[in-house]
Amino acid sequence: xxxxxxxxxxxxxxxxxxxxxxxxxxxxxxxxxxxxxxxxxxxxxxxxxxxxxxxxxxxxxxxxxxxxxxxxxxxxxxxxxxxxxxxxxxxxxxxxxxxxxxxxxxxxxxxxxxxxxxxxxxxxxxxxxxxxxxxxxxxxxxxxxxxxxxxxxxxxxxxxxxxxxxxxxxxxxxxxxxxxxxxxxxxxxxxxxxxxxxxxxxxxxxxxxxxxxxxxxxxxxxxxxxxxxxxxxxxxxxxxxxxxxxxxxxxxxxxxxxxxxxxxxxxxxxxxxxxxxxxxxxxxxxxxxxxxxxxxxxxxxxxxxxxxxxxxxxxxxxxxxxxxxxxxxxxxxxxxxxxxxxxxxxxxxxxxxxxxxxxxxxxxxxxxxxxxxxxxxxxxxxxxxxxxxxxxxxxxxxxxxxxxxxxxxxxxxxxxxxxxxxxxxxxxxxxxxxxxxxxxxxxxxx
Numbered sequence: 437x438x439x440x441x442x443x444x445x446x447x448x449x450x451x452x453x454x455x456x457x458x459x460x461x462x463x464x465x466x467x468x469x470x471x472x473x474x475x476x477x478x479x480x481x482x483x484x485x486x487x488x489x490x491x492x493x494x495x496x497x498x499x500x501x502x503x504x505x506x507x508x509x510x511x512x513x514x515x516x517x518x519x520x521x522x523x524x525x526x527x528x529x530x531x532x533x534x535x536x537x538x539x540x541x542x543x544x545x546x547x548x549x550x551x552x553x554x555x556x557x558x559x560x561x562x563x564x565x566x567x568x569x570x571x572x573x574x575x576x577x578x579x580x581x582x583x584x585x586x587x588x589x590x591x592x593x594x595x596x597x598x599x600x601x602x603x604x605x606x607x608x609x610x611x612x613x614x615x616x617x618x619x620x621x622x623x624x625x626x627x628x629x630x631x632x633x634x635x636x637x638x639x640x641x642x643x644x645x646x647x648x649x650x651x652x653x654x655x656x657x658x659x660x661x662x663x664x665x666x667x668x669x670x671x672x673x674x675x676x677x678x679x680x681x682x683x684x685x686x687x688x689x690x691x692x693x694x695x696x697x698x699x700x701x702x703x704x705x706x707x708x709x710x711x712x713x714x715x716x717x718x719x720x721x722x723x724x725x726x727x728x729x730x731x732x733x734x735x736x737x738x739x740x741x742x743x744x745x746x747x748x749x750x751x752x753x754x755x756x757x758x759x760x761x762x763x764x765x766x767x768x769x770x771x772x773x774x775x776x777x778x779x780x781x782x783x784x785x786x787x788x789x790x791x792x793x794x795x796x797x798x799x800x801x802x803x804x805x806x807x808x809x810x811x812x813x814x815x816x817x818x819x820x821x822x823x824x825x826x827x828x829x830x831x832x833x834x835x836x837x838x839x840x841x842x843x844x845x846x847x848x849x850x851x852x853x854x855x856x857x858x859x860x861x862x863x864x865x866x867x868x869x870x871x872x873x874x875x876x877x878x879x880x881x882x
Contacts, residue, residue, distance in 0.1 A: 533600045534820050536637045536813060537845050541644030543613055546577025547586045547606030548717075551664050551708040554692045560685050561656035561672040568669075568708075569689060570653045570661050572632055574643035575619060575720070577610035584608050588633040589653075591660040591668065595824040602817075605640045612716035619648040620725040620860040621697060623690055623741070623748070626651070627732030627756070627812065628682065629671070631658050634812045635731060641849045647856070648720065650697065654689055657682050664709050679733065680760030686737040687744040690728065694747055698723045723747055725860040729852065731811040732756045739767060739790060750859035752852060754811040755779055758786040763793070770797040770859045774851065776806045777837060780881055799855070799868060800881040803847060805839035811848065815841040839877060847875055 539545060554567040572589055586606040587593055593601050612619075622642060626634045632651035639649045653661045656672040663669065673682075696706040701721040705713055727750045728738050735756030742748045743765055750770040763786045771794050773780075773787060780802055781787035791798065809815055815836050818825055822832055854865035866872075870880055 534602045534817050536602045536604070536640075536816060537842055539605050539641040539644035540849065541576075541641060541646065543576030543644045543646060544578070544580040544610070545574060545604075545606045545640050545643045546580065546583070546608075546610030546612065546714055547572055547574045547604065547640075547643075548609055548711070548714055549573075549589060550696075550706070550711065552693065552696050552706055553708050557688065557692070559656065560681075561674075567655070567689075567692070568663065569655055569693065570632070570663060571693060572651045573714075573717075574606055574639050574649040574651070575714070575717070576613040576616065576643060576646050577607060577714075578613045580607040580610045583610040588636060589662075590631065590633055591662045595821065596826075597821070597824050599821045599824040602636075604636055605644070609712070609714050612714055612720045614716050614720060616646050617720075618722035618724070619646065619720045620727070620856070621694075621721075621723065622647050622649045622856060623693065623726070623728040624649060624651040625654070625686055625690065625728070625730035625734030625737050625741070626658065627730075627734050628657065628679075629659055630732070630734070630812065631661065634814075637813050637816060637845050638729075638848060638852060642852065642856070645853055647860075650693060652686075652689060652693055654682075654686050657685065664711075678759070679736070679757075682733065683737045683740045683758075683760050683762070686734070687740040690737075690741040690748070691745040694723055694726065694745055697721060725749060727751065727856045727860050729754060730756065732808065735811075736786075739763070739765075739771065742767060742769060742771075750856060752855060754848075755808055757784055758790055763787075763789045766793050766795060768795045770855070772799040772801065772851075772855050774801045774803065774811070774848070776808050776810060777802065777804055779808070782881070797859075801851065802879040802881055803839065803844065804877045804879060805837045806844055807833075807835050807837035809835040810837055810839060810841075810844045815844055843877070847877055850875065851878065 549570060549572050552569045552571060557567040559565045559567045570589070584607065586604045586608045588601050588604060590601060595601070624632070624635050624639055626632055632653045635651065639651055642649050655661050655669050659671065661669045699706045700713065700718055701723060703718055707713070726748050728741055728748050729735070729752035730738050731754040733756055735753035736758045737756070738751040738753050739758060739762035740760060742751050743762055748769070752772045752774060754774050755776050781791050781800060791800065803810065809818070818827065818832050818836060819841060822829065827835070851867065854867045857863040858865055858868060867875070871878065
């Protein structure tokens with residue numbers, strides 16, 4: 437009977453998850469970090485519904501009940517759920533395949549997916565099961581024409597109306613470019629309900645600039661994660677799960693992933709199925725220079741991960757509220773906050789508390805005209821085929837703001853590269869010293 441209940445729970449969760457077009461196709465229905473848990477912060481007036489705007493009509497409550505703090509349901513519904521008329525929204529003629537902006541670095545890009553198992557840790561969401569993760573490594577590569585272009589790591593590639601998800605700039609299994617020697621490492625944690633594909637526009641650009649970027653699926657707190665052999669693992673969070681607990685698990689996941697990267701550097705292959713690693717990966721791998729960034733809940737997890745692992749030298753939070761201990765703890769390493777227009781430490785007490793505890797270099801930037809979904813690939817995918825995602829122009833503007841999506845990505849790429857270049861490669865950038873006439877959309881919050 438116990439096993440029957442578990443199978444029923446898995447089936448129910450999967451059905452609910454796939455009713456939202458975004459969860460089905462992208463796994464990008466990021467939980468609104470600022471409304472995810474009852475805290476002592478009080479009601480949020482900032483990005484309180486941020487990613488529920490990305491869900492199909494009427495699905496916000498079903499997809500993530502735990503994301504609503506007491507007293508926030510009405511506000512979430514007002515912002516997050518499309519107007520009732522959206523239910524009859526017609527899917528526009530398929531534009532074919534969606535696209536992501538091309539990387540801007542000098543390198544071509546390779547990628548490989550790895551299946552990792554932590555035999556020392558039980559999965560906190562599925563008792564009796566060891567913790568397993570799927571990660572993707574993105575890196576500067578050579579001879580890419582001899583290797584296939586990689587699809588986004590999603591369980592389904594086709595949206596309603598026949599619209600297909602982008603092909604990435606990565607080439608599966610291509611050799612690692614070795615001219616730059618050891619590569620600095622960046623970890624990427626996605627938002628709640630989002631998967632590791634949701635930041636690909638930023639991730640593959642950083643790889644093209646010479647970083648080894650590791651994107652992490654936090655199994656069972658995200659959407660559908662596909663493991664080798666076609667096994668699907670879906671959200672298994674019990675009702676009432678707190679965001680602080682999710683963040684603690686994500687911090688432990690990040691620590692484990694860094695340990696596995698260290699194994700690769702020592703010449704071992706941590707992939708459960710012993711998938712061949714790209715040529716040159718062992719020689720390029722190093723855990724001496726590591727940064728981490730994430731969006732929404734993933735961004736809110738960065739500080740906790742830095743406290744859990746001193747090997748993370750610098751962190752960037754893309755518009756994510758913090759929960760739990762990390763906002764109260766002293767952090768002596770560089771950290772950058774990057775917010776949407778209506779969310780900042782002036783409106784988010786967790787950011788204000790963290791700011792007072794940052795004792796390394798600290799930056800607080802605001803991207804004018806942006807919405808919460810401006811920090812994930814939604815910003816360029818939604819406008820290409822809004823009908824396929826089941827959203828109206830009004831809801832899209834609430835999710836993405838008014839900034840041009842391609843310009844938004846250009847700005848984020850530039851500032852991420854400047855920040856990590858300074859702290860992982862010792863490359864000074866005047867861009868971080870204050871406002872720039874080249875990027876007037878970026879405000880420095882002092």
